[in-house]
Amino acid sequence: xxxxxxxxxxxxxxxxxxxxxxQLASTLDLGRVLALALQKAEELCQAExxxxxxxxxxxxxxxxxxxxxxxxxxxxxxRVPLGRGIVGDVARTGRAEVVDDAAADPRWGGDPDxxxxxxxxxxxxxxxxxxxxxxxxxxxxVDGAGFDADDLRRMELFAGPxxxxxxxxxxxxxxxxxxxxxxxxxxxxxxxxxxxTGGHVRRVVTYAVLLGQELGLGAEQxxxxxxxxxxxxxxxxxxxxxxxxxxxxxxxxxTRVMERHTVDGAEMVARIRSMRPLLAGIRSxxxxxxxxxxxxxxxxxxxxxxxxxxxxxxxxxxxxxxxxYRRALAPAAAAAEIARxxxxxxxxxxAAAFGRLFARGAFTLEEGERLLVSLSxxxxxx
Amino acid sequence: xxxxxxxxxxxxxxxxxxxxxxQLASTLDLGRVLALALQKAEELCQAExxxxxxxxxxxxxxxxxxxxxxxxxxxxxxRVPLGRGIVGDVARTGRAEVVDDAAADPRWGGDPDxxxxxxxxxxxxxxxxxxxxxxxxxxxxVDGAGFDADDLRRMELFAGPxxxxxxxxxxxxxxxxxxxxxxxxxxxxxxxxxxxTGGHVRRVVTYAVLLGQELGLGAEQxxxxxxxxxxxxxxxxxxxxxxxxxxxxxxxxxTRVMERHTVDGAEMVARIRSMRPLLAGIRSxxxxxxxxxxxxxxxxxxxxxxxxxxxxxxxxxxxxxxxxYRRALAPAAAAAEIARxxxxxxxxxxAAAFGRLFARGAFTLEEGERLLVSLSxxxxxx
Numbered sequence: 001x002x003x004x005x006x007x008x009x010x011x012x013x014x015x016x017x018x019x020x021x022x023q024l025a026s027t028l029d030l031g032r033v034l035a036l037a038l039q040k041a042e043e044l045c046q047a048e049x050x051x052x053x054x055x056x057x058x059x060x061x062x063x064x065x066x067x068x069x070x071x072x073x074x075x076x077x078x079r080v081p082l083g084r085g086i087v088g089d090v091a092r093t094g095r096a097e098v099v100d101d102a103a104a105d106p107r108w109g110g111d112p113d114x115x116x117x118x119x120x121x122x123x124x125x126x127x128x129x130x131x132x133x134x135x136x137x138x139x140x141x142v143d144g145a146g147f148d149a150d151d152l153r154r155m156e157l158f159a160g161p162x163x164x165x166x167x168x169x170x171x172x173x174x175x176x177x178x179x180x181x182x183x184x185x186x187x188x189x190x191x192x193x194x195x196x197t198g199g200h201v202r203r204v205v206t207y208a209v210l211l212g213q214e215l216g217l218g219a220e221q222x223x224x225x226x227x228x229x230x231x232x233x234x235x236x237x238x239x240x241x242x243x244x245x246x247x248x249x250x251x252x253x254x255t256r257v258m259e260r261h262t263v264d265g266a267e268m269v270a271r272i273r274s275m276r277p278l279l280a281g282i283r284s285x286x287x288x289x290x291x292x293x294x295x296x297x298x299x300x301x302x303x304x305x306x307x308x309x310x311x312x313x314x315x316x317x318x319x320x321x322x323x324x325y326r327r328a329l330a331p332a333a334a335a336a337e338i339a340r341x342x343x344x345x346x347x348x349x350x351a352a353a354f355g356r357l358f359a360r361g362a363f364t365l366e367e368g369e370r371l372l373v374s375l376s377x378x379x380x381x382x
Numbered sequence: 383x384x385x386x387x388x389x390x391x392x393x394x395x396x397x398x399x400x401x402x403x404x405q406l407a408s409t410l411d412l413g414r415v416l417a418l419a420l421q422k423a424e425e426l427c428q429a430e431x432x433x434x435x436x437x438x439x440x441x442x443x444x445x446x447x448x449x450x451x452x453x454x455x456x457x458x459x460x461r462v463p464l465g466r467g468i469v470g471d472v473a474r475t476g477r478a479e480v481v482d483d484a485a486a487d488p489r490w491g492g493d494p495d496x497x498x499x500x501x502x503x504x505x506x507x508x509x510x511x512x513x514x515x516x517x518x519x520x521x522x523x524v525d526g527a528g529f530d531a532d533d534l535r536r537m538e539l540f541a542g543p544x545x546x547x548x549x550x551x552x553x554x555x556x557x558x559x560x561x562x563x564x565x566x567x568x569x570x571x572x573x574x575x576x577x578x579t580g581g582h583v584r585r586v587v588t589y590a591v592l593l594g595q596e597l598g599l600g601a602e603q604x605x606x607x608x609x610x611x612x613x614x615x616x617x618x619x620x621x622x623x624x625x626x627x628x629x630x631x632x633x634x635x636x637t638r639v640m641e642r643h644t645v646d647g648a649e650m651v652a653r654i655r656s657m658r659p660l661l662a663g664i665r666s667x668x669x670x671x672x673x674x675x676x677x678x679x680x681x682x683x684x685x686x687x688x689x690x691x692x693x694x695x696x697x698x699x700x701x702x703x704x705x706x707y708r709r710a711l712a713p714a715a716a717a718a719e720i721a722r723x724x725x726x727x728x729x730x731x732x733a734a735a736f737g738r739l740f741a742r743g744a745f746t747l748e749e750g751e752r753l754l755v756s757l758s759x760x761x762x763x764x
Contacts, residue, residue, distance in 0.1 A: 011389065014400065015396070168554075182561065182564075187568070192620070237619075274560055
């Protein structure tokens with residue numbers, strides 16, 4: 001029989017774990033799940049450093065999701081094949097273990113960085129729905145006494161809700177990624193009917209998020225901007241070939257039909273309730289602060305941020321690619337046009353953000369794609 | 383200080399709850415979460431009947447998600463406004479409570495069904511991310527002694543992981559629903575270029591899932607079928623207006639261009655890795671078991687199930703709607719055509735499934751839409 005002290009300690013521990021399980025399960029934001037988890041795990045085991053590895057099902061490699069504590073800088077970019085080293089072994093067998101002296105373990109590959117010496121290692125597999133999704137690892141107990149069976153038991157209990165949260169967050173992120181990819185694919189197919197605009201959708205999205213970030217948009221607004229930029233021209237599906245593909249200037253009536261793509265695109269998307277926040281970005285991306293835009297002739301105070309941004313991204317891309325009736329402008333010439341249009345054709349704040357990015361060489365597709373990747377990796381919610 | 387017995391009992395209880403939290407968190411399938419939860423809750427509290435109510439944010443009403451036990455038949459379709467009755471009051475205040483004698487509580491509206499008399503009621507709010515998402519309610523303790531403070535405490539602990547799981551499953555289901563709606567909207571916009579096929583996409587989807595269910599497809603395959611049916615004609619985006627809108631029979635070369643929509647559609651979607659299982663459904667929906675179809679002239683043994691089904695759904699809809707060069711056939715005449723084509727134009731099993739559904743009057747858009755709603759409500763995952 002356990003002593004009363006022991007029981008009381010364990011009850012308190014279980015209560016902490018229960019509470020933590022609820023916290024973990026309360027979010028599908030993987031970043032938040034993991035940060036919470038490591039902080040709590042270090043507290044529970046008194047470890048010097050801790051990490052969560054995720055198993056990449058495609059490559060069969062483990063990679064660091066998060067690393068905390070002193071060992072972090074040296075190891076962040078490590079990738080370890082399943083079965084290799086202690087961490088790979090635990091991921092393969094699905095069995096937790098404590099190693100007291102890493103240097104004496106034949107599986108240990110050595111510390112990659114001389115500034116941190118690993119002594120004790122506690123490694124627990126993260127298993128969700130019967131499959132290993134990753135590994136939780138604690139390095140060096142703070143008091144130097146090493147990890148014991150109690151630490152192991154604690155971390156095994158801890159791994160349950162953590163693994164479930166990791167698996168759920170991954171599934172959710174995959175579903176979101178699939179959504180963006182599918183919508184992009186269909187929007188690009190719609191775009192390809194217009195023979196002069198290959199790749200326009202993707203470039204406008206990329207430029208738009210760069211501008212959005214420079215303007216300090218939050219995660220949710222950036223996501224909205226991204227989706228509105230993907231969809232900004234879908235209304236062109238309703239423009240007949242003879243107008244869309246006309247290799248010359250449009251007549252007045254043809255222009256009227258062409259300009260309807262803003263209204264048609266917004267109407268298409270309006271049928272989906274949760275997409276309503278995107279409507280302004282689609283309908284108003286050809287408006288101008290001076291009121292000379294279309295379809296509504298809005299003026300500066302009535303223009304939301306998202307269409308202001310898309311207008312700059314859209315125009316910059318149109319100017320810097322060849323069109324049937326004119327050659328592409330050099331980027332610097334296009335940048336000068338945007339500066340000239342600030343306050344009349346373009347929102348002054350969006351034009352200024354563009355100017356800053358352009359001046360420091362950061363308004364490039366490469367920069368934008370890096371940003372898009374990082375946005376997809378940490379899809380936030382709430 | 384608690385007695386040793388008490389401590390041991392509580393430790394065991396916490397262990398059960400911890401384990402249950404992991405089970406709950408391991409799925410985004412709401413149906414499974416809820417079934418698991420009620421079973422466990424009745425065990426823990428020894429209740430005669432139990433239910434989980436969900437709060438519909440739009441209407442501000444609580445409705446039953448699941449009901450278990452004897453009270454179920456009478457109350458399944460109840461909807462209760464926030465603030466009304468015991469359940470509505472707990473959802474509004476966010477405070478759990480035990481009512482020993484429901485009949486004596488002024489908020490109690492009475493049992494809707496004479497076959498079950500409610501005595502004791504234990505009601506706990508489900509709170510996730512600071513918001514009430516629903517209510518867990520237990521009716522009548524089995525031993526007749528009523529619910530006590532221990533039951534209340536237990537259910538409050540229990541409500542944490544349950545609320546988190548409900549909120550996550552809802553978020554995930556919403557994301558999936560959004561995906562389907564968005565893809566449908568874009569596919570319909572692409573379809574609308576063809577002036578003769580209004581509503582075709584939605585009808586083919588509806589017919590296809592009816593056939594899929596009749597053929598005994600599992601949940602995952604039904605989902606695949608549904609998505610492939612939505613996308614089956616997206617390749618038509620690459621067909622020029624003059625062919626797509628030609629109000630007469632197509633010339634040989636025009637037919638060749640038109641038939642390319644199968645290949646083009648599959649190529650578009652092929653760029654998204656997780657959509658690869660859909661490719662056959664899109665590329666091969668104009669193949670025939672006798673090898674006279676396109677684009678690949680596949681014969682019966684090489685034809686997967688999904689395109690076989692889409693072929694029947696697609697042809698039935700084409701036959702029963704007006705086209706420029708002929709009037710719509712009556713459903714019975716179209717059904718006879720499909721029966722005649724079994725084994726040559728159509729897969730014999732798909733044609734037979736169609737025949738069975740049609741004969742019992744179940745091959746209707748109304749039946750199909752009911753099925754689609756139920757598929758969306760219980761989106762399974764593994």
